[in-house]
Each structure stands twice: as C-alpha cells, then as structure tokens.
Amino acid sequence: LKVELRTDVLTNNNLSADFNRDLFTKTNTLVVNLMSSPGAGKTTTLCETIRRLSSEFKIAVIEGDLATSQDADRIRETGAQAVQINTHGGCHLDARMIASVLPEFDFSEVDILFIENVGNLVCPSGYDLGQTHKVAVLSVPEGNDKIPKYPTMFMRTELVLLNKIDILPFVDFDIEMAKKDLEALNANSSIISLSARSGEGFDTWIQWIKDAYNACQKQ
C-alpha cells in the first residue's frame, strides 16, 4: 500500500510538472532548480548570480522554505522579483506548489527563473518541478563524504556548484576526490568550484547559465 501511495503522489506531481514545463517552454524561460543541504549557500549564490546577470537578463526567483520570507527579502534587495513559498514543515517543493505561484509572474517579462528549493540534501531531488535544469550546491565545510552518502541528489542533478572555496584552507575538503566521486555516480554531471563571498569561480557558472539560456530559446 505504501508503494502504491508513493507512486500516486509522484504521478500527480509529474502531471503538474508537465504543466509547468509546457509554460516554461512556450515562454522560452530558462528554469533552474537549485538544491542543497541547509546553509550550503543557495541564496548567497543566487544574489551574486543576479547581480552579475541583471543587466542582460530579466530574472525572477521562487524561494522555498519551511517558514519566513527571509530568503525572498534577500533576493528582492537585488532588484529581482521573488515569490516565497512556505511549506509549513514540508521538506521539499513539489510541482503543484510551483504551479500555484506561476500566475504571480508575467513570463513575457522573465528570461530566467531560479527556484531555490527547501534546504535538504534528500527529499527535493525526487520531485520534478518542470525545470530546465537541476543544479546541486555543495559547500566545502560539509565534507567529502556527502557525494557518496547522499547519492540520489548527485545522480539526479546535472551540475554541482562547490561553494565556499574561500574557506578551503580551514577545512578538509579534497576537490579532486569530489570530482572522482561524482564521476563514479554520474558521468553527466560536473563540478564548478566557486565562492559566493569572494566571487571566485563565478565566470564559469555565469557562462554555464548563458549557454543554458541560449540552448532553450526557440530558433
């Protein structure tokens, strides 16, 4: 019975995800679903990303958190539109939650939509939101063991932003080992090392977004 219920929930989620994807495709919107454990630096990375892209692209953000609108407030300080979803205990965003806030955006005025998922290294990876790309954020103080210990997140994402490299001298994190562990799990993923604090490594990430944006525009 447990298995049947889960199948049913995911089937419903996939229907909503297809609805979202259809809208994103029709409006040529690049949608990136950003996932990580709490505090890896999703919001800080987004704020820096928006600062670097806002002269060229119209950017909007959906923020997922159990409670508060603190992250949406931080995004709005950059000038980007942000809508906060509170899950009230839920450990992930689902496609229906995303669908319910889409009317708040004018998609003729949005080039890139970032979705910051609830801070959790397990649950969010199981839910298709209709996004164009799924990106994981991992930060160096979390340790090298996170990639092999939380495999579903890294198997289901296409890119890992390895954040907080400004504090590498103070923590035990081996970037080459992380690359090998990721390669063993998912040969289609790769790591961009960066620091949302110093800005180091951002050029590669910004180019990745520009390439992804160009790839999802209709000819």
Ligand SMILES: Nc1nc2c(ncn2[C@@H]2O[C@H](COP(=O)(O)OP(=O)(O)OP(=O)(O)O)[C@@H](O)[C@H]2O)c(=O)[nH]1
């Ligand atoms: N040293 C350093 N600190 C960082 C960096 N990026 C984020 N932080 C800090 O890490 C803490 C958490 O950052 P957030 O951006 O709020 O993390 P988050 O992933 O959005 O957290 P949740 O939304 O709660 O899951 C904050 O104190 C940030 O200032 C970085 O590149 N270097």
Ligand SMILES: [Mg+2]
């Ligand atoms: Mg956040």
